Amino acid sequence: MAIDKVLIDQHNEKQLSLHKKKFQTLFDILEDEGHSVDDLINKIKAFQIAIPSWALGTGGTRFGRFSGGGEPGSLEEKIQDIGILHALNKSSGAISLHIPWDIPKDINIIKELAADNEIVFDAVNSNTFQDQKDQEVSYKFGSLSHTNKAVRSLAISHNIEVIKHGIELGSKALTVWLSDGSDFPGQQNFRKTFHRTLDSFHHIYDALPEDWKIYIEYKPYEPHFYSTVVSDWGSSLLFCQKLGDKALGLVDLGHHLPNTNIEQIVSRFFMEGKLGGFHFNDSKYGDDDLTVGSIRPYQLFLIFNELVEGMSSPEVKNPKLSWMIDASHNVKDPMEDLLQSVEAIKIAYTQALLVDQNALEKAQEENDVTTAQEILQNAFRTDVRPLLAEARLRAKAALHPISAYRDLKIRENLVKKRGTKSMATGL
Amino acid sequence: MAIDKVLIDQHNEKQLSLHKKKFQTLFDILEDEGHSVDDLINKIKAFQIAIPSWALGTGGTRFGRFSGGGEPGSLEEKIQDIGILHALNKSSGAISLHIPWDIPKDINIIKELAADNEIVFDAVNSNTFQDQKDQEVSYKFGSLSHTNKAVRSLAISHNIEVIKHGIELGSKALTVWLSDGSDFPGQQNFRKTFHRTLDSFHHIYDALPEDWKIYIEYKPYEPHFYSTVVSDWGSSLLFCQKLGDKALGLVDLGHHLPNTNIEQIVSRFFMEGKLGGFHFNDSKYGDDDLTVGSIRPYQLFLIFNELVEGMSSPEVKNPKLSWMIDASHNVKDPMEDLLQSVEAIKIAYTQALLVDQNALEKAQEENDVTTAQEILQNAFRTDVRPLLAEARLRAKAALHPISAYRDLKIRENLVKKRGTKSMATGL
């Protein structure tokens, strides 16, 4: 189901005059302050966020899942859904595949479909946190870290297979979220577990093509509740250091202990040239996988402030970053949730672009704390939505993606087509 | 599958002389200190902890479940499993049923089977956090708190039905863990949600028999990740105050924010005569549902210290407490886990019985903080396991339940009987 571009134009038409007014005022103010608004808009337009293939269906918890209707039942339908999102916001032009949930049956059809929807293939994700049907050995007690070599070999092979799928699709990176860990003191020897994992990582690393990266995600707990092998940024960095240049850390915003200063971790990875990318989401308690920006929008802005500053600094030598969403939409229409998430990410990015980095540096040098805060908050408090809307308008996307999504009755049409009982693979 | 008592005797025989030696030394020391060891042992013997019907199978997380073998496939088999536990430790003589997972088909058969295993029926649990097959309206957005009256009515009816099942079985209390809550700011009006819930509770309360209680469990998050309706002890107490004498708070050890002083909450409920009982487990991060005492055994002891002190104080007027386990056994044999949990609870209880309450009161009055700590730690550091073993010996249970469980190859026999693919209902 593709969106007729005429419908988007009609949607925009109705809101155009109000948009123009808001945009013009903001344009004037920003230009007066020395910004090039066209530059800003070009940066906003260029910024693309990958949608994970498992995020198009309704998520659940260990207590159950309440599915919505019209969920995509195949990889093809997932790509179509992302195509719709991308048509609406022109900012979701990438998909991050999860294997084995989304192994392409016919690679050419999938690639064509993606190309038709202007979607590229971002990092591919492996899964060794679940046993697949008829799997010979089990991941119950770990995969890459398992005490049993047979299990480790299976997990290594799976990762290598995921790389192969990725190569065929044009991906350039493998994301490993390793759920391995323990639930009770004494269950594992931390040191031996680390070394077994490192050894497994080496095998996977060796299978990476020259121009590929491996992203090593960290997480302090869940699905294991005492320890995890890649528990924090320090552990992730240690693995990356021991593996080599292609190994980089991946930051999932929800994967931190309470009160963690995430933006400083981002800076640390970046400083070391070891930042691979992000899994964006938001949370109040743990890995809640809520809509990006729904709980702590200022923290999101502070993270982007680190990135914008770092990306423009000659001191930082870091490969290009991957931007991905990783959320679980338990009580919202997943596509609406994704539109909100993309919007929140781009708002934070745009606000960070507005920070006067020279003035900030001066305030920092002088320990003028009040002014440093004023500079950041001035950017954060600016209503940048007209810039995002203008960027979408120029890209022929919808001025207000969620309104357009509802006006065009997209979910209703999907339900009509796919039924109320279709259910996406995923968590 | 019942355990032949002769096998337990044989198991005990082998360990008897070592036990006698350990016990005799401890006996002498405690008697010298003024304790009546026989009194202690009688209290230990009398202390029974209910096993929840959902804890006999392997638990899982939102990322998957790795089942073990020989899991009970019916309520009958669950009662048999608890019968085995009780035969081994004579401390698990109660079951806490979960409806609708474990609705008895033939009430008399179930009651007979329970009686044969010396098991009584503790509080019954309702479930409005999952939709049942062909349910007319959904609990996706709440149950007792739902904005739609039809959903609230369904949830009320279900709770009343659970009470009816409980009456038939001889239970005396309904436990309501209400998962209702919200995932995003703005999703619910906190005040109206509270009032709708209170109204629903009133309907359930009115259906309680004269000699019944309703236990209102609180939990700060999960499965919802922004707010919950009964989020903390204060909210639970508020509902209980508004409902009446039959409404009491229930403390699940894992349902607290980081660093909460749980023992003080226990004291607050007790002081108000509003403590219903416990769901025991342990945790490091959130509601991890780990084996009781596996992470923070000292905290468990401190909770029991509050209970032992309160139960003996004329200032505390509180109904009899319910003791239940609520854990999720993801990587252990559930029956082994339950044996470990019961042992940990009884160790903490016994240690608390050893606290010299008069000396502690004196130290508190004098603000002699060092001595107060010495008194508590003296009790906690005492190895009370010989007392527990002796109590089991006198009750004709196993000196070492877990060793006996393994020696008697109970799991192997269950797997033989039930197969490797049987799977218990539950989470």
Place this chain on the structure above:
Amino acid sequence: MAIDKVLIDQHNEKQLSLHKKKFQTLFDILEDEGHSVDDLINKIKAFQIAIPSWALGTGGTRFGRFSGGGEPGSLEEKIQDIGILHALNKSSGAISLHIPWDIPKDINIIKELAADNEIVFDAVNSNTFQDQKDQEVSYKFGSLSHTNKAVRSLAISHNIEVIKHGIELGSKALTVWLSDGSDFPGQQNFRKTFHRTLDSFHHIYDALPEDWKIYIEYKPYEPHFYSTVVSDWGSSLLFCQKLGDKALGLVDLGHHLPNTNIEQIVSRFFMEGKLGGFHFNDSKYGDDDLTVGSIRPYQLFLIFNELVEGMSSPEVKNPKLSWMIDASHNVKDPMEDLLQSVEAIKIAYTQALLVDQNALEKAQEENDVTTAQEILQNAFRTDVRPLLAEARLRAKAALHPISAYRDLKIRENLVKKRGTKSMATGL
């Protein structure tokens, strides 16, 4: 040192045309959306936040304090400082006094000085967390909760004396932050400590004039690190319920365990008619006492959303609220910090005023979670600073208080007058 109003006018003159442009655009948009901008501005103008007398000096930690210059050395100078703040923002027209740090020597002089600066006296604060010179008995092990009656009596007398000072000044409330608690398990009997405290509170309560309130603040830890007597909102509410109508809870934003949903606590107090007021600040880890809105501005907005909704609801019967700042300015000029804090509070309040409550209620009733979030975020993302500036302009305050403060070289003048070594009483 009073500010010459002409200087403020000159400051405003320079920024007027830019302000007018921003304001006009926002005016048009908001009026189009159905808001009465004049009503909004009147509400903003009327909103006054009390400055605590201990916040005019540089704060410290247990590791030391780094004082700034020109700090007020007397109550008179503190009132002058607040007068300056109020002249700049016309939103700080109240002072919250701390006794015994700021006992007025000549009550009439103080009252006149306050009146000259258009400052009224908000809640008075007692202090039983420090021993005063030559105090006969010590608060080392508690005050209102102490095991020794003599200590409790002293603490009660002190609170009654604070009320008397308040009556003379025109205050209408006593704020009690009771630091009493324990550092080690076993140090205190929780129940007896509660009852002793309750008894002490009764004595203080009985000394309250008819039209007074007592605000009972809660805090989970610090300066004691195992338990506190008024540890959480539930404990605060329990005291208030047992005391009577004049007793209300006070919410200090920094006094919560990690991840607490503070806005729901605010709603609970409000629902029960038991909300007294706020100590505003912000924090990342504990009671960090940072500038309001500097870490979690969205949470601040959500709290105000509860208040705005509740204040307009006929279901809520709650006395008028007290708004106070309680922050510790360790690395900023305290007056600049206070200007930033007041601004942040008023921004959050204004954003909350913009929430379309009817649309929100509709979305909540329909469980339209996406729309509920859109409504809140639409308000939060709006740049309301032109409304605040306009309200100040109409009140003859500064368009940009911090810029004015710097342009007018206020701190430099204070240093000249008071020296670099003057040091305010406080923490």
Place this chain on the structure above:
Amino acid sequence: MAIDKVLIDQHNEKQLSLHKKKFQTLFDILEDEGHSVDDLINKIKAFQIAIPSWALGTGGTRFGRFSGGGEPGSLEEKIQDIGILHALNKSSGAISLHIPWDIPKDINIIKELAADNEIVFDAVNSNTFQDQKDQEVSYKFGSLSHTNKAVRSLAISHNIEVIKHGIELGSKALTVWLSDGSDFPGQQNFRKTFHRTLDSFHHIYDALPEDWKIYIEYKPYEPHFYSTVVSDWGSSLLFCQKLGDKALGLVDLGHHLPNTNIEQIVSRFFMEGKLGGFHFNDSKYGDDDLTVGSIRPYQLFLIFNELVEGMSSPEVKNPKLSWMIDASHNVKDPMEDLLQSVEAIKIAYTQALLVDQNALEKAQEENDVTTAQEILQNAFRTDVRPLLAEARLRAKAALHPISAYRDLKIRENLVKKRGTKSMATGL
């Protein structure tokens, strides 16, 4: 004031027969299990824990300090106090000096006094978190990380001076707890701050003698409440890696975010050969600096389990560790608190020595989680106090140090000698 050894003998005499009985039973059981009790006791005897020079006085919080009596007013008196502790427990034969609070006036007198008390000099501690009187530039905005080179130079010089004092005394390590950090987003550029700090560390590192170490302590917050430069173990490790072999991480148990798995961090440092030592204490909320083992004794045991396993593993190449206490005794007699802390540390160490490492390894290899837990808990639940008492008896220390301390009226004598108003330097 030295303790007459005859008095200790008299104290022991009274408790000897009960001790002998307890010890003999434990001896028999442990020997039966294959332990050499004499080996255990020799290890216990050899284990010495350094007392920090700032821990002999009553500590405080930012809200005040309630001093006790008889506090040591000079370095000489502090050494005497540690001498008393060491006479009582023969486990505190080291002091960790804090400069500039405890600069020796006459180095030879101090060294002789220490030798007389059988006390050696452990790591020396620098202090750049407070300004000293008449300091030319201020540490208000940092020291080794400061934007101003003059401040960095001062802080570097101070550290080099501390090394010089340490050399004279016979210390072999410098502990740097760097309080540098920021209180507000934007205040510092994380990357530049890191690099300035690294540069300063290099200067200090270069001044270390060949056989010295530098311990780099990490802490997430306090006295700064947004970020710290050495915020976590990952940052500490990064500095150590960049500096060289002499740089090692130091773990203060209280310096972690909520729910951190500290034992895994210990293992990570150890695995990398980068563990310098410990600052022992306990906490419930933050850096509460409570008596060791007073809140989470099982965690302490788990840490020692890592150390005991690692120290015996050929895979671990790590320098000898430093064991230090770092607590703040706000409501206890500091010397009693230190006796309790030392006891708790040695109990945990002894329990860890009892862990059957071979059986544990086997259970880990087989993923027998139940057994792994049984092994650890079996050790933890063993009452090892008779072993500690026997070790003290053989070392001619007191069977029960705290009882002896009280029986001998040590505090009363110190008060008589030093008065009730003496006050130790420190926090």
